[in-house]
Amino acid sequence: MSQIIEDLKKESDEDLLVYISMVDEPEVRNVAFTEFHRRFKDFLWNLITQICSSHYDSDDLAKAVFQNTLIAVYQYSHTFDTNGETNREQIAKKLYGWLATIAKNETKRLLLESTNTINRQEDDSIAYQNMIANAKQSVKNTSKYLAAVESAVKRLSERDQHIVLTYWQYYEHGNGSQAKNMPVRVLDELASKYSTTKANIRKIIERGNKAIKEDLASSIPNLQTTL
Amino acid sequence: MILDDNETLSGGLGPEFQSALRSLGYLFPENPEELDDLMTKITQLPKKPLPPELQDPMQLLAQGRVKLTKIYNLGADRTIQENLAQAARDGKEIPDEILKLMEDDRKKAEDIKRND
Numbered sequence: 066m067s068q069i070i071e072d073l074k075k076e077s078d079e080d081l082l083v084y085i086s087m088v089d090e091p092e093v094r095n096v097a098f099t100e101f102h103r104r105f106k107d108f109l110w111n112l113i114t115q116i117c118s119s120h121y122d123s124d125d126l127a128k129a130v131f132q133n134t135l136i137a138v139y140q141y142s143h144t145f146d147t148n149g150e151t152n153r154e155q156i157a158k159k160l161y162g163w164l165a166t167i168a169k170n171e172t173k174r175l176l177l178e179s180t181n182t183i184n185r186q187e188d189d190s191i192a193y194q195n196m197i198a199n200a201k202q203s204v205k206n207t208s209k210y211l212a213a214v215e216s217a218v219k220r221l222s223e224r225d226q227h228i229v230l231t232y233w234q235y236y237e238h239g240n241g242s243q244a245k246n247m248p249v250r251v252l253d254e255l256a257s258k259y260s261t262t263k264a265n266i267r268k269i270i271e272r273g274n275k276a277i278k279e280d281l282a283s284s285i286p287n288l289q290t291t292l
Numbered sequence: 293m294i295l296d297d298n299e300t301l302s303g304g305l306g307p308e309f310q311s312a313l314r315s316l317g318y319l320f321p322e323n324p325e326e327l328d329d330l331m332t333k334i335t336q337l338p339k340k341p342l343p344p345e346l347q348d349p350m351q352l353l354a355q356g357r358v359k360l361t362k363i364y365n366l367g368a369d370r371t372i373q374e375n376l377a378q379a380a381r382d383g384k385e386i387p388d389e390i391l392k393l394m395e396d397d398r399k400k401a402e403d404i405k406r407n408d
Contacts, residue, residue, distance in 0.1 A: 095350065102349035110342045111334050120361065129345055129358050136357050162327050170318030175360050179398040206308075206315045206329060214312040238307045252399050267301060274303030281309075 069093060073100050078160050079147055086143035098139055104162065109134060113168055119230050126175065133171040134164065140168075173234075177248060210285065217280035221273050228255055228266060229273035 073084060073096055081104075084090075084097035104289040110131055146165050147156050183260060235247045252263045259266070313319045315329035346352065 089296070091332070095353070098353070099361070103316060106342055106346070107339065110346070111309075111337070112317075112330070114340050115334055115337070116320055119318060125360060128343060128346060129360055131342075133353055133357050134354065135352055139353060158327070161331070162321075162324060165321050165327055169313055172320065173308065180298070206312050211312055211315055214309065215316050218316075230313070233310050233313055234303065234319055236302065236310055238310070259296045269406065270301050271303060274301065274305050277309075278305055279302045292316075 069096050070100075073097050075168050076100075076105065077153075077156075077215060080147065080158055082138075082142040098135075099137065104134065108161065109164055109168065112165060116168075117172070119227055126172070130168055134168045135174065137167050137171060138164070138237070170177050177250065183257045208229045213281050213284040214277075216284065217277040220280060221276065224259060225269055228269045229277070230264075230272075231255060232270045 066226075068091070073081065076097075081097050081101050084093055085101060087094050087097075105196075112125045113134070114123070115132050117123045117130065142246050145160065147159065150156050150159065183234065201279075218230070221229060232247060232250060236250065250267055255266045256263045310319070311322075311326060313334075314321045314326040317330045317333055321327040321330050
């Protein structure tokens with residue numbers, strides 16, 4: 066057993082995932098998973114806690130996302146694909162992206178548990194490909210713009226930050242009405258959490274986004290209106 | 293100009309703003325550039341220690357998938373509460389359908405607790 070542990074410590078990240086996928090070898094599988102946990106737990110935890118920090122149940126949510134992300138890795142490790150990449154640094158980036166996408170899916174799944182509209186197998190298997198496809202449309206954010214956005218978001222109250230960021234979590238550009246993209250269950254939870262109506266939640270979103278836009282316009286005067 | 297729901301709610305902000313939120317770690321990154329930005333940010337922040345209950349990978353596997361335990365009162369719950377309050381005020385019996393909803397709710401809560 067100790068020899069298996071020592072041997073697996075020398076394996077590459079992507080090979081560890083292959084070992085984790087070996088359902089007929091439970092002992093090797095579990096040792097490989099333990100090693101994977103050792104290598105990636107800090108990255109995953111810091112990523113998740115950073116993103117969940119604006120959520121009102123940030124601790125509970127972060128712990129659940131961490132747990133479920135690793136369970137998904139255990140179940141779907143075979144879906145990670147290097148696509149022929151041999152550069153170690155590039156493979157590591159792909160792996161981080163794969164984990165981040167699974168964590169994102171797990172977060173949405175946890176928050177929308179009752180609607181259960183996401184097909185787990187399909188979703189996790191295309192996690193990495195989604196990130197690569199998105200890269201083709203991405204635009205590099207400048208540090209000046211990022212600093213302005215961070216400052217504008219932080220000016221909102223804690224409640225408004227949470228509500229506005231929840232809205233952007235579900236925002237899908239060009240996909241029908243954004244008001245409808247935000248699931249009713251999420252609106253219900255926000256209204257309940259802050260003891261107000263759904264109509265008022267929409268007002269807070271509208272007012273918060275308007276304040277952010279005005280803030281951005283004053284900190285970056287030549288900012289285009291098509292952000 | 294009349295704004296539709298999208299423009300009214302987003303305040304004219306759009307995909308570029310959403311991408312900045314992902315780069316800053318307010319939302320999950322969706323492309324390698326956003327992930328790079330976020331990883332740069334995370335490395336500059338103080339490291340957060342992993343809670344003891346998440347340290348043991350075999351324990352994670354034994355527990356399996358988890359659900360969020362805190363459930364806020366949703367619309368259906370509010371209806372139940374209003375009906376109960378009304379029944380109490382009027383001195384009436386609680387309707388069967390409300391009792392059934394309460395029972396379903398109690399079962400759901402027990403299931404969640406059992407899965408913890």
